[in-house]
Amino acid sequence: MSIFSRLFAKPFATVDGATARRIVEEGGLLVDVRSIAEWNAGHAPAATHLPLESVEQRAHRLPSGVHLVTVCKSGMRSASAARILAAKGYEVSSVRGGMSAWRHAGGRVVNKNGREGTV
Template structure:
């Protein structure tokens, strides 16, 4: 699905250090490697857990490549949040050397 200019987006290097970073990947992807301060709510759980997402600050949404997070960004913005998609997702996050941690071992990776 192509979203074009309808999706506000930022590059991974433009995500603020103290950002609310919402990771919408599946559990196994999260466990393999994620940003240290990210909040994990899988895309399929958003309907039930949307109340956990703050409305008083920008939400930066990330997935593996940027497709799922673009969908979530559109949905959040349509529901009143201020959300931005993180272009390139965790793949680009890792490529640019941003910090990552793993729940499964010492070497985080993008699954």
């Protein structure tokens, strides 16, 4: 690996929805970094909500030794969150395509009342 590659390599993986689901099914934790309004409209039932603006201050609340999978609407905010969490020593992946990719891969999405949600 060249010095350029090492300097600019991402400290986290980017995964598709199916891979994200597999990681979560194998004991990983899905961390939804969207706004409260987005979360209320639709989120994965087993996800933990940690809005992007809270990740830096509240990362210590996440379990250590667990593969974290960050998700947002499109993948941009989840990549930012993954970068922050990786810098804090977490094993983390970001979902490319966000919640739409999660749903397309067969992941459930519920609203704040536990009914079918939207993304």
